[in-house]
Amino acid sequence: MVIGTFAYCGSGQDTLADGFCRYKGFQKYSMGDIIRNIAKERGLPPKRENLQKIREECDAVYGRDFTPKQIVSQICLTENQDIIITGIRTMEEYLHLKSRLNMILVFVFADEKIRFLRMLKRAEEKDEANLLELKKRMDREEELFDYEQLRQRADIKFTFNMSLGQYLNQEKEIVESLLHSITRL
Numbered sequence: 001m002v003i004g005t006f007a008y009c010g011s012g013q014d015t016l017a018d019g020f021c022r023y024k025g026f027q028k029y030s031m032g033d034i035i036r037n038i039a040k041e042r043g044l045p046p047k048r049e050n051l052q053k054i055r056e057e058c059d060a061v062y063g064r065d066f067t068p069k070q071i072v073s074q075i076c077l078t079e080n081q082d083i084i085i086t087g088i089r090t091m092e093e094y095l096h097l098k099s100r101l102n103m104i105l106v107f108v109f110a111d112e113k114i115r116f117l118r119m120l121k122r123a124e125e126k127d128e129a130n131l132l133e134l135k136k137r138m139d140r141e142e143e144l145f146d147y148e149q150l151r152q153r154a155d156i157k158f159t160f161n162m163s164l165g166q167y168l169n170q171e172k173e174i175v176e177s178l179l180h181s182i183t184r185l
Contacts, residue, residue, distance in 0.1 A: 002097070005108050007107065017086050023175045068093045068097045104156070106156045106158055107151055112134070
């Protein structure tokens with residue numbers, strides 16, 4: 001089974017994916033890791049603006065399906081049949097993964113204020129320092145990526161408005177419930 005996720009930053013898609021890995025033995029791949037690895041190779045810090053510039057460059061030079069092609073190549077080297085891919089952002093990525101892997105798409109949603117508080121708490125270099133910056137970033141991402149089209153294509157929507165502690169207390173049950181919903185599709 002192959003599950004793909006997309007979400008706005010701070011929505012919890014990696015946290016959710018990690019639960020699938022922990023409880024169900026899924027192997028996780030991140031679209032963002034492809035871009036972060038390029039930044040690392042270039043000696044650039046993983047700040048959001050650097051990652052977006054690299055992403056735009058890769059899209060322009062190699063096409064908007066560059067990152068899923070890299071992911072599919074990696075997946076072909078593994079024997080694990082249960083895969084979860086995080087960070088899908090464009091229709092080209094979705095269509096490539098859907099056609100090659102028969103992927104199920106999950107939209108992980110969290111309210112803007114919750115996402116912002118999560119990013120403040122984790123304090124990663126790539127995250128915004130205030131709500132206004134986050135809103136600007138979200139507007140920029142809406143311009144760059146195909147979130148609306150992906151929302152329309154999503155097979156499942158998971159609302160992740162709970163705290164990390166609440167989630168971790170229910171993680172196994174949440175993963176089981178989502179997996180049950182996915183297998184019923």
